[in-house]
Each structure stands twice: as structure tokens, then as C-alpha cells.
Amino acid sequence: MGSGTTNAEILATLQELSAKVTTPLWLFGGVAVDFLAGRWTRPHGDIDLNTLSVYRESLTRELHGIGYRTSDTGWLTHWYQAGTGRHLEVVFLERGADGSTELWIRQGDPIGIPGKYPFVPHHLELDRVATLDGVTFRVSSPEGEWLARASGLDVVGGRVPDPKLDHDRKLLECMLSTEEIIALRTLIAKRANQPDAANPR
Numbered sequence: 001m002g003s004g005t006t007n008a009e010i011l012a013t014l015q016e017l018s019a020k021v022t023t024p025l026w027l028f029g030g031v032a033v034d035f036l037a038g039r040w041t042r043p044h045g046d047i048d049l050n051t052l053s054v055y056r057e058s059l060t061r062e063l064h065g066i067g068y069r070t071s072d073t074g075w076l077t078h079w080y081q082a083g084t085g086r087h088l089e090v091v092f093l094e095r096g097a098d099g100s101t102e103l104w105i106r107q108g109d110p111i112g113i114p115g116k117y118p119f120v121p122h123h124l125e126l127d128r129v130a131t132l133d134g135v136t137f138r139v140s141s142p143e144g145e146w147l148a149r150a151s152g153l154d155v156v157g158g159r160v161p162d163p164k165l166d167h168d169r170k171l172l173e174c175m176l177s178t179e180e181i182i183a184l185r186t187l188i189a190k191r192a193n194q195p196d197a198a199n200p201r
Contacts, residue, residue, distance in 0.1 A: 050123075077091075
């Protein structure tokens with residue numbers, strides 16, 4: 001899958017993952033926003049997924065079983081399926097002792113600014129699902145999706161603003177209360193005041 005991936009191909013990919021991969025996966029990114037909205041709102045180039053780092057071994061085994069391969073080893077991994085051109089972008093997150101979720105970018109990772117970046121509580125919940133065109137899949141929280149779009153450029157570094165991120169953010173704001181958005185902005189400010197974020201190794 002690449003630029004101009006059809007909605008039908010996205011849905012077929014998710015159906016295959018649901019049927020053949022038991023490792024917990026959560027939709028993230030633009031496709032997740034459309035699932036949360038319950039309708040297609042823009043084109044998509046690939047499928048973004050979140051999972052936890054403790055699942056890396058089992059996910060690798062199951063994706064290999066259906067023909068996906070990657071050479072990436074860090075927090076951000078790109079998977080390509082032989083024969084179909086399907087492309088998954090999988091981000092591995094860490095789960096804290098209190099149930100919170102964090103993105104850890106380690107020194108030496110090929111992309112991103114090293115540090116620990118907290119998500120909102122309950123960002124990845126096993127029972128949070130959404131359905132679009134008859135396909136049901138786990139989704140990340142709308143709060144976490146908004147947070148990623150509001151601060152993602154700072155985490156990755158070197159990127160320029162993309163209109164699709166603004167599109168997604170505005171769509172997500174229709175799903176969130178004013179109080180929730182204020183709390184998210186406070187979290188971003190807290191990140192900014194902890195620049196080293198206990199750089200993980």
C-alpha cells in the first residue's frame with residue numbers, strides 16, 4: 001500500500017489482521033480518526049498501528065506468518081507484505097506500572113528526539129473498538145490521537161506541518177470537550193518543561 005491506498009484495501013488488510021493476528025493492536029493515525037468519526041474523511045497512504053513493546057516478539061512471529069517483514073528495530077517500524085504491497089507502520093509503546101502509556105525514543109534510534117513522552121491515561125484499552133463499513137478494529141483514544149497531532153512534530157523533529165494533521169486535529173476536537181482539550185494542552189506544556197524526560201536507553 002502506498003499513496004492513494006483504497007478504502008477497500010485498508011479494510012481488507014484490517015480484516016486479515018483481525019483473523020490471523022492475536023497480538024493486541026490498536027489503530028492509530030488517520031485511519032483511526034476516520035474509524036472514530038465513523039466515516040471516511042480523507043485519503044490514506046498506509047495503516048498506522050500502536051502496540052506495546054512487551055508484545056514485540058509475538059507480533060513479529062505472527063506478522064512473519066502472514067508474509068510481513070521489517071528491518072526496523074526501534075520504536076517505529078515499517079512492515080511490508082510480500083506479494084501484496086501492503087504496508088503497516090507499527091509504533092511500540094511502553095506501559096507504566098500505573099497503567100499509563102509512554103513513547104520511549106532511545107538514544108541511537110534512527111528517528112525522533114530521545115526522551116519519554118507520556119500519553120493520556122487509558123490510551124490503549126482492549127475493549128475500545130470502532131466500526132467503519134462493517135469492519136471493527138481496536139482504536140487508540142481520541143485524546144491520544146489529538147495529543148499526537150498537537151505535539152508529533154516536536155517528537156519526531158525535522159518534519160514540516162502537514163495539512164492532513166490539521167484536518168485530523170479539527171475532526172478530533174469535535175469528539176472532545178473543552179475541558180479535555182485544556183487538559184491535553186496542559187500535558188504538552190508539562191512535556192516542554194521536562195526537556196530531558198529521563199532519556200531512555
